[in-house]
Amino acid sequence: xxxxxxxxxxxxxxxxxxxxxxxxxxxxxxxxxxxxxxxxxxxxxxxxxxxxxxxxxxxxxxxxxxxxxxxxxxxxxxxxxxxxxxxxxxxxxxxxxxxxxxxxxxxxxxxxxxxxxxxxxxxxxxxxxxxxxxxxxxxxxxxxxxxxxxxxxxxxxxxxxxxxxxxxxxxxxxxxxxxxxxxxxxxxxxxxxxxxxxxxxxxxxxxxxxxxxxxxxxxxxxxxxxxxxxxxxxxxxxxxxxxxxxxxxxxxxxxxxxxxxxxxxxxxxxxxxxxxxxxxxxxxxxxxxxxxxxxxxxxxxxxxxxxxxxxxxxxxxxxxxxxxxxxxxxxxxxxxxxxxxxxxxxxxxxxxxxxxxxxxxxxxxxxxxxxxxxxxxxxxxxxxxxxxxxxxxxxxxxxxxxxxxxxxxxxxxxxxxxxxxxxxxxxxxxxxxxxxxxxxxxxxxxxxxxx
Numbered sequence: 001x002x003x004x005x006x007x008x009x010x011x012x013x014x015x016x017x018x019x020x021x022x023x024x025x026x027x028x029x030x031x032x033x034x035x036x037x038x039x040x041x042x043x044x045x046x047x048x049x050x051x052x053x054x055x056x057x058x059x060x061x062x063x064x065x066x067x068x069x070x071x072x073x074x075x076x077x078x079x080x081x082x083x084x085x086x087x088x089x090x091x092x093x094x095x096x097x098x099x100x101x102x103x104x105x106x107x108x109x110x111x112x113x114x115x116x117x118x119x120x121x122x123x124x125x126x127x128x129x130x131x132x133x134x135x136x137x138x139x140x141x142x143x144x145x146x147x148x149x150x151x152x153x154x155x156x157x158x159x160x161x162x163x164x165x166x167x168x169x170x171x172x173x174x175x176x177x178x179x180x181x182x183x184x185x186x187x188x189x190x191x192x193x194x195x196x197x198x199x200x201x202x203x204x205x206x207x208x209x210x211x212x213x214x215x216x217x218x219x220x221x222x223x224x225x226x227x228x229x230x231x232x233x234x235x236x237x238x239x240x241x242x243x244x245x246x247x248x249x250x251x252x253x254x255x256x257x258x259x260x261x262x263x264x265x266x267x268x269x270x271x272x273x274x275x276x277x278x279x280x281x282x283x284x285x286x287x288x289x290x291x292x293x294x295x296x297x298x299x300x301x302x303x304x305x306x307x308x309x310x311x312x313x314x315x316x317x318x319x320x321x322x323x324x325x326x327x328x329x330x331x332x333x334x335x336x337x338x339x340x341x342x343x344x345x346x347x348x349x350x351x352x353x354x355x356x357x358x359x360x361x362x363x364x365x366x367x368x369x370x371x372x373x374x375x376x377x378x379x380x381x382x383x384x385x386x387x388x389x390x391x392x393x394x395x396x397x398x399x400x401x402x403x404x405x406x407x408x409x410x411x412x413x414x415x416x417x418x419x420x421x422x423x424x425x426x427x428x429x430x431x432x433x434x435x436x437x438x439x440x441x442x443x444x445x446x447x448x449x450x451x
Contacts, residue, residue, distance in 0.1 A: 013032060013033075013036055013040055013041070013044055014043075014044045014047060014048075016028070016031075016032035017029060017032050017033070017044050017048070017056070018048065018052070020032055020059070021048075021052050021055045021056060021059070024055070024059070025059075026059045026060075026061075029056070029059045029060060030060065030063055033060075033065060038065060038067040038068045038070075038071050039071045041065060041068045041071075042068050042071035042072045045068070045072060045076065045080070046072065046073060046076055050079075053076075053079070053080065054083060057080060057083040057084060058083075062085075062088055064084060064088070066088075066089075066091075066092030066093075066095065066096070067092075067096070067100075069081065069092070069104050070096070070100040070103050070104055074107060075282075077104070077107065078107055078108075081104075081108060081112065082112070086112060086115045086116055086119065087119055089112075089116050089119075090115070090116045090117075090118075090119025090120055091119070093105060093116055093120060093124075093128075094120050094121060094124050097144055097146070097170065097171055098127060098128070098131070098143075098144050098145040098146055098246075099142055099143060099144045099145075099246075099248075099252060101124070101128055102128055102131040102132065102141055102142075103141075103142075105117065105128055105132070106132055106136070106141065117129065127145050131143075131145065134216050134217060135217055135219075137219065137220050138216060138217050138218060138219060138220075139214045139215060139216055139217070139218040139222075139223055139237045139248060140216035140217060140237065140245065140246070142220075142223070142248055142252055142256070143216070143237040143245065143246030143247060143248050143252075144170060144246055144247050144248070144249065144252075145245070145246045146168065146169075146170045147170075147177060147236075147244060147246060147247050148163065148169070148170070148173055148176045148177065149176070149177045149178070149179045149183075149185075149244060150162065150176055150177075150178060150179070150203055151178070151179060151180070151181075151203070152178050152180070152186060152187065152202070152203050152204035152207065153202065153203070153204065154202070154203050155199060155200055155201060155202050155203065156194055156197045156198065156199050156200070156201045156202075156203065156206075157199030157200065159176065159194060159203060160194065160199070172249065172251070173191075173234065173247070173249065174190065174191060174233040174234050174249065174250070175188045175189065175190050175191065175233065175234045176188065176189050176190075176191070176194065176203075177236050177244060177247065178203055178204070178207045179244055182243065183243045183244050184238070184242045184243055184244065185211070185213055185236045185238065185244050186207075186209065187204075187207035187208055187209040187211060188207060188208050188211045188234075188236070189203060189206055189207040189208065190208075190233075193206045194206075211235075211236070212226055212230050212232060212235055213235060213236045213237070213238050214226060214235050214236070214237045214238070214248060215237070215238060215239075215240075216237055216238070216239050216240070216245050216246075218237075220256045220259065220260060221260055221345065223235075223248060223253060223256050224253065224256045224257045224260045225346065225347055227250065227253035227254075227256075227257070228257065228346065229346075229347075232250070232253070233249070233250045234247055234248065234249045234250060235247065235248050235253075260345065263421075263423070264341055264342075264345060264421075264423040290428070293428050294428060294431075297428060297431065297432040297435070298435075300432065300435075300436060301326075301432070301435040301436055301439060304435075304436050304439045304440050304443075305322075305439050305443065307443075308439075308443035308444070308446070308447060311443055311446055311447045311450075311451060312443070314450075314451060315389070315446060315450050315451075317380075317384055317386075317389060318442070318443060318446050321380065321389075321393055321442070322438070322439055322442050322443060324376065324393070324397075325393065325396050325397055325400050325438040325439070325441070325442045326400070326434060326435045326438035326439060328372060328397060328400070328401060329397075329400035329401055329403070329404040329434035329435075329437065329438045330404070330430075330431050330434045330435070332365060332368060332369075332401045332404040332405055332408070332434075333404035333405065333407055333408040333430040333431070333433070333434045334408070334427065334430065334431075335408065336361050336364075336365070336404070336405045336407075336408025336409050337408040337409070337411070337412060337426050337427060337430050339361075339408075339409075340357075340361075340408060340409040340412045340413070340422070341412050341422045341423045341426065343357070344412055344413070344416055344422045345422070349413070354413065357409065358406070358409055358410065358413075361405045361406065361408065361409045362402060362405055362406050364405060365401045365402045365403075365404060365405025365406065366398065366401070366402050366405075368401055368405075369397055369398035369399070369400070369401030369402055370398055372397055372401070373393075373394030373395065373397045373398045374394065376390075376393055376394060376397060377390040377391060377393055377394030377397075378390065380393050380394075388449055388450060389446075389450065391449070392442065392445045392446050392449050392450065393442065395441075395445055396438065396441040396442035396445055399437065399441040400434060400437050400438040400441055400442075403433060403434065403437045404430070404433070404434045404437075407429070407430050407433040407434065408430050411426050411429045411430055411433075412426045
């Protein structure tokens with residue numbers, strides 16, 4: 001029996017693109033990206049170096065996949081559009097969904113934006129220009145203007161016939177919006193309800209009138225909250241007069257949810273809005289301010305330690321143990337901070353339950369402080385043979401972990417009250433509190449008890 005050798009695995013998209021660029025082979029490049037999902041092609045463009053990206057755009061030329069542009073990181077997209085012919089870019093924008101077109105055009109520089117807009121059909125140009133009048137990152141910028149809307153007095157048959165006769169249907173939609181004569185939404189009806197009802201059934205009879213709508217100026221966090229809280233697949237967007245302006249669908253909402261979660265994570269880490277394709281200088285420039293703040297807080301903590309230099313000289317063990325108090329407090333504060341920021345973002349932490357949650361976190365910090373005070377106090381006693389030193393360490397740990405828990409929840413609440421993002425600089429403030437309180441409690445108690 002002859003055993004066949006296993007077939008060689010197919011090359012990945014990235015490998016196919018790299019090989020095509022190495023060979024300067026246009027046909028191989030177009031063959032590689034043909035049928036590939038735009039998001040996958042965007043990933044490849046983000047992974048290759050700048051010279052290879054220029055080669056990609058040059059080889060693809062007039063066949064550059066325009067639907068890849070909205071999938072790219074903002075900084076990279078800005079670089080690539082400068083390499084694409086403006087006429088081709090205008091043609092590509094005209095073929096995009098309205099929300100993708102706005103997303104692409106809004107970040108172009110003024111001259112290129114004007115050139116692209118001038119190349120669009122007048123209806124598309126007016127629509128994009130109106131969307132650009134809304135605040136950046138608002139629902140008005142994110143919404144699709146192509147909306148399926150019908151009056152409540154239509155029946156299912158009329159609605160289906162209307163959909164079949166239209167040539168400008170959105171690429172994807174999940175619900176039909178029901179409007180009154182003034183073009184204000186009065187309900188929604190899902191496509192499944194439409195398809196499951198007989199033709200004579202009136203739309204008014206099967207529509208949902210308890211729908212959730214968004215305002216054109218609503219910020220992304222409100223959009224993310226509405227879709228997550230009410231399990232929406234789409235939501236109508238209304239203008240200041242309550243008239244239907246567009247619709248946001250679940251695919252756009254998921255992107256908003258992902259961006260909001262990523263933003264909170266980066267802010268908690270003290271990192272700016274950086275991307276993998278950013279240069280060394282850009283990344284360093286964004287991180288420097290937060291590192292400068294960290295340096296200032298570290299100096300503050302060192303000034304506290306300097307007040308007790310005589311105590312540390314007398315009891316050298318304090319220099320070894322004091323970092324444990326600060327470190328445990330910092331970790332406890334970060335745990336509480338993470339939970340608090342998430343709860344504020346999802347609106348689970350409100351004025352109604354704030355005191356209960358604050359009390360709960362305080363008790364958790366106290367319980368953990370007592371537990372680790374017993375553990376470390378005992379270990380310190382056994383290590384140095386000094387029960388007083390173990391007692392000082394234990395009491396300082398209880399104090400700092402209680403303060404850390406309270407700081408972890410009170411600081412983000414305070415920032416939100418001031419109108420700032422709860423994740424903004426919270427970690428820096430919490431770490432400063434735990435370092436200062438930890439060192440002061442431990443060294444201050446040591447000065448009173450041990451000397």
